[in-house]
Amino acid sequence: MTGFRTLLYKEMLRFWKVSFQTVAAPIITALLYLLVFSHVLEGRVQVYPGVPYTAFLIPGLAMMSLLQNAFANSSSSVIQSKVTGNIIFILLPPLSHAEFYWAYVVAAVVRGLMVGLGVFSVTLVTVAVPVPHPFWALAFAIMGGAILGALGLIAGIWADKFDQLATFQNFIIVPLTFLAGVFYSIHSLPPFWQAVSHLNPFFYMIDGFRFGFFDASDVPPGRSLFVVGVCFAVLSFVALQMIKRGWKLRH
Amino acid sequence: MAPAIEVRQAYKRYGDVQALDGVDLSVEPGEFFALLGPNGAGKTTLISVLAGLARADRGEVRVMGYDVRVNYREARRALGVVPQELVFDPFFTVRETLRIQSGYFGLRRNDAWIDEVIERLDLTAKANANMRSLSGGMKRRVLVAQALVHKPPVIILDEPTAGVDVELRQGLWEFVRQLNAAGHTIVLTTHYLEEAETLCGRVAMLKNGRVVALDTTRNVLAGVSGIHLKLKLDPDRLPVELAERSVPGPEGYRVLPIQSHDETPDIMIALRRDGVTVQELELLQPDLEEAFVQIMGRR
Numbered sequence: 158m159t160g161f162r163t164l165l166y167k168e169m170l171r172f173w174k175v176s177f178q179t180v181a182a183p184i185i186t187a188l189l190y191l192l193v194f195s196h197v198l199e200g201r202v203q204v205y206p207g208v209p210y211t212a213f214l215i216p217g218l219a220m221m222s223l224l225q226n227a228f229a230n231s232s233s234s235v236i237q238s239k240v241t242g243n244i245i246f247i248l249l250p251p252l253s254h255a256e257f258y259w260a261y262v263v264a265a266v267v268r269g270l271m272v273g274l275g276v277f278s279v280t281l282v283t284v285a286v287p288v289p290h291p292f293w294a295l296a297f298a299i300m301g302g303a304i305l306g307a308l309g310l311i312a313g314i315w316a317d318k319f320d321q322l323a324t325f326q327n328f329i330i331v332p333l334t335f336l337a338g339v340f341y342s343i344h345s346l347p348p349f350w351q352a353v354s355h356l357n358p359f360f361y362m363i364d365g366f367r368f369g370f371f372d373a374s375d376v377p378p379g380r381s382l383f384v385v386g387v388c389f390a391v392l393s394f395v396a397l398q399m400i401k402r403g404w405k406l407r408h
Numbered sequence: 409m410a411p412a413i414e415v416r417q418a419y420k421r422y423g424d425v426q427a428l429d430g431v432d433l434s435v436e437p438g439e440f441f442a443l444l445g446p447n448g449a450g451k452t453t454l455i456s457v458l459a460g461l462a463r464a465d466r467g468e469v470r471v472m473g474y475d476v477r478v479n480y481r482e483a484r485r486a487l488g489v490v491p492q493e494l495v496f497d498p499f500f501t502v503r504e505t506l507r508i509q510s511g512y513f514g515l516r517r518n519d520a521w522i523d524e525v526i527e528r529l530d531l532t533a534k535a536n537a538n539m540r541s542l543s544g545g546m547k548r549r550v551l552v553a554q555a556l557v558h559k560p561p562v563i564i565l566d567e568p569t570a571g572v573d574v575e576l577r578q579g580l581w582e583f584v585r586q587l588n589a590a591g592h593t594i595v596l597t598t599h600y601l602e603e604a605e606t607l608c609g610r611v612a613m614l615k616n617g618r619v620v621a622l623d624t625t626r627n628v629l630a631g632v633s634g635i636h637l638k639l640k641l642d643p644d645r646l647p648v649e650l651a652e653r654s655v656p657g658p659e660g661y662r663v664l665p666i667q668s669h670d671e672t673p674d675i676m677i678a679l680r681r682d683g684v685t686v687q688e689l690e691l692l693q694p695d696l697e698e699a700f701v702q703i704m705g706r707r
């Protein structure tokens with residue numbers, strides 16, 4: 158357990174030492190999104206009856222920031238260690254595969270939660286958003302962070318260079334989060350795109366998360382949590398296999 | 409007791425390069441062992457395989473009796489590696505680096521030993537400095553300290569003195585010698601062969617992924633080059649029977665290979681009989697450098 162705890166501590170200290178870039182900056186970005194979108198769309202778009210657009214937007218933005226930062230944490234840490242060579246400091250000790258995996262995932266969840274909570278708190282200055290089901294919201298926040306943390310770990314192990322990682326981020330992570338219904342409800346989409354959205358696992362994270370706030374969702378939250386859970390189990394299996402085989406880590 | 413290091417028929421290929429080509433090697437606990445060879449011989453690859461950083465395509469590799477794949481946790485706990493490359497984590501200070509490394513090995517309250525290592529490696533003044541701000545030599549010391557946080561019975565140093573000033577080199581060897589005296593098995597690679605000669609009881613020489621020499625340092629020295637007698641003569645000529653044996657030497661000198669010191673009187677007698685006086689006489693002891701050149705030139 159000490160090995161796991163130390164690696165987790167190191168991963169958290171790593172982003173905390175540069176928290177201005179890793180926590181504060183994404184919160185400011187999300188705030189800018191909110192100001193621009195709510196200014197343009199407030200009063201024109203109503204997704205759920207009685208819910209102002211700005212209030213609808215806040216949980217989605219918080220979740221999107223959470224997901225992107227969870228991914229950024231594990232992926233950038235691994236690629237940086239690989240490129241600079243200091244990955245050997247964690248390859249030489251007797252850390253088990255599971256310790257290695259969970260330390261990266263939990264650190265990613267922690268950073269994601271900090272950013273997500275930060276976005277949520279800061280945006281409260283614009284409009285108060287109730288949280289009738291905090292445990293649903295928290296469950297999806299944690300699972301979403303864990304999924305993106307695992308994805309980040311996989312991407313970091315796979316990539317040999319920073320630009321490969323950027324490709325992964327720009328062409329997979331960002332589109333999937335944007336198209337998951339952060340800025341809209343998929344009910345406003347044509348049927349074909351609604352069906353496509355149901356194939357996007359990120360959709361379930363955001364939809365389930367939003368249920369915690371508005372007591373309304375496109376998919377029942379239990380089903381969303383199931384989909385998200387299966388997703389995480391598959392990614393965990395893949396990541397653990399990669400670590401066990403030493404793929405791209407041990408030559 | 410199991411050997412500290414045991415490598416049997418290890419093969420490792422990188423693309424077209426056969427980095428390890430059937431390496432057999434065994435190092436006993438408590439030895440001070442040198443792994444020598446030109447660049448690209450496979451030294452770092454062998455160390456990586458021992459440390460689990462690389463995986464052998466074939467063969468059996470054990471540290472303190474633990475298979476580096478099957479019992480990877482025990483094997484890694486028994487091993488401390490100072491890597492060849494000067495790597496560091498720019499986010500942390502020296503002390504943070506060592507505490508974290510210690511934690512990876514499952515050690516929590518290890519500050520007493522960390523302090524001792526910091527002091528022994530002359531890092532005290534830099535203990536709270538960020539790794540980024542350290543000079544190359546200082547970073548090298550931290551790498552040594554990191555390899556020692558868990559007091560491993562086996563310590564491998566991959567060219568620890570490359571690009572390091574003389575003072576640190578001597579301090580480092582003094583420290584490593586004490587670790588060896590305290591029972592740690594030491595394996596090192598170095599380009600400074602005189603270091604290996606004075607420190608190591610046994611050497612292995614690697615070439616193109618194969619072990620081409622493996623013996624005690626003394627035997628390697630004796631076996632390869634023997635002793636030479638360097639003579640300045642007046643007049644500068646050798647009797648026929650000696651001239652046949654002579655080998656090329658420096659300008660104005662004659663060099664004769666001899667089997668042992670016992671031959672010297674006979675040579676003196678032969679010279680005097682021929683009316684040649686000896687102005688200078690020097691016994692050239694073989695050194696590892698010469699042995700290395702000769703062994704690498706063979707085959």
Ligand SMILES: Nc1ncnc2c1ncn2[C@@H]1O[C@H](COP(=O)(O)OP(=O)(O)O)[C@@H](O)[C@H]1O
Pocket residue numbers: 408422423425426427445446447448449450451452453454
């Ligand atoms: N990761 C790697 N990928 C490809 N080739 C490698 C790798 N590591 C080592 N090699 C090759 O294997 C051979 C042995 O290298 P190395 O073990 O570093 O030698 P040494 O440490 O004795 O100088 C060299 O030809 C080197 O180019």
Ligand SMILES: [Mg+2]
Pocket residue numbers: 451452453492566
């Ligand atoms: Mg090398």
